[in-house]
Amino acid sequence: MGCSTIVSVYTPAEVVEETGFTLDTLRYYEKIGLLERVERNSAGQRRFTQEDIGWLGTIRCLRDTGMPIAEMLRFAELVRAGDHTIADRIKLLEEHDRRVEGQIDNLIERKRYVSNKISYYRSVL
Amino acid sequence: MGCSTIVSVYTPAEVVEETGFTLDTLRYYEKIGLLERVERNSAGQRRFTQEDIGWLGTIRCLRDTGMPIAEMLRFAELVRAGDHTIADRIKLLEEHDRRVEGQIDNLIERKRYVSNKISYYRSVL
DNA sequence: GCTTGACCTGGAGTGCACTCCAGGTGGGAT
DNA sequence: ATCCCACCTGGAGTGCACTCCAGGTCAAGC
Numbered sequence: 133m134g135c136s137t138i139v140s141v142y143t144p145a146e147v148v149e150e151t152g153f154t155l156d157t158l159r160y161y162e163k164i165g166l167l168e169r170v171e172r173n174s175a176g177q178r179r180f181t182q183e184d185i186g187w188l189g190t191i192r193c194l195r196d197t198g199m200p201i202a203e204m205l206r207f208a209e210l211v212r213a214g215d216h217t218i219a220d221r222i223k224l225l226e227e228h229d230r231r232v233e234g235q236i237d238n239l240i241e242r243k244r245y246v247s248n249k250i251s252y253y254r255s256v257l
Numbered sequence: 258m259g260c261s262t263i264v265s266v267y268t269p270a271e272v273v274e275e276t277g278f279t280l281d282t283l284r285y286y287e288k289i290g291l292l293e294r295v296e297r298n299s300a301g302q303r304r305f306t307q308e309d310i311g312w313l314g315t316i317r318c319l320r321d322t323g324m325p326i327a328e329m330l331r332f333a334e335l336v337r338a339g340d341h342t343i344a345d346r347i348k349l350l351e352e353h354d355r356r357v358e359g360q361i362d363n364l365i366e367r368k369r370y371v372s373n374k375i376s377y378y379r380s381v382l
Numbered sequence: 383g384c385t386t387g388a389c390c391t392g393g394a395g396t397g398c399a400c401t402c403c404a405g406g407t408g409g410g411a412t
Numbered sequence: 413a414t415c416c417c418a419c420c421t422g423g424a425g426t427g428c429a430c431t432c433c434a435g436g437t438c439a440a441g442c
Contacts, residue, residue: 143418143419144418144419145418145419154400154401155418155419156400156401156402157399157400157401159420159421160399160400160401172420173409174408175407175408175409175419175420176407176408176419176420176421177407177408177409177418177419177420178419178420190374193367193370193371194371196363196364196367197364197367197368197371200398200399201398201399202398215381218378218381218382219382221378222375222378222379222382225371225374225375225378226375228371229368229371229372229375232364232367232368232371233368235364236361236364236365236368238321239321239322239357239360239361239364240361242318242321242322242357243322243354243357243358243361245318246318246319246322246350246353246354246357247354249315249350250347250350250351250354253343253346253347253350254347256340256343257343257344257347268388268389269388269389270388270389279430279431280388280389281430281431281432282429282430282431284390284391285429285430285431297390299438300389300390300437300438300439301389301390301391301437301438302388302389302390302437302438302439303389303390325428325429326428326429327428
């Protein structure tokens, strides 16, 4: 059964580089269960898998669109629970998507106000 | 000198209604100097002016576009310092405007990722 | 005239999302 | 063999922006 799959593995430093999260943040995410227990080498040091990297990409995206950790945690649980939760995941993401839409619209609206203010100041210079 | 200007004045409750800030937030903003010392009636209760309302509108906008309080404070100081700071105000707002632009772009980018994820989940349902 | 409720002050507490620290272990280049 | 640096753990600390509280005053409608 000489299974010779090459499972590419990442050190903490590589993951920091790759994902842009700090090591402390990574550890924090693991501690609170947003990241599932990461594998360790014999010395107890973390060795991240490609899958971890992928999941961290999702986290990054959700986080940067303003999803609170509690909700990401809920999403993580759904993902772990298996394929029968896909409908729920869709629901969660769709709701988030609508909020992001709202955020963008609001930001565009507010930006107009800022731009107008700048124009006004320019006009009185 | 019977000066009979009608200076419309707002009670705290009216300002809360108008601006969407809580009374506590309004007091907090005054305490830290983001809002200049608000007028009081004989009983020491706040009576906001039209100008206060306008300024709170600006605050709302800057806040909702993610400007930290420290920077709003700096902007407030510039405004109070008089017209010779207009160039600085423009600089500050332009910088902020660029950041907001970046935020919007980033959000749009991330939103695409979320939408794709939703599509993917839909395809495997 | 009395009650109710809006408002006051100073200061303490909250929630979120990290971020830092002390004290220690192990791997790997020289 | 040695040294340094990445990494480990548990737990405490930080920064931001509020938010809440106790204990009190005033105004205005009934």
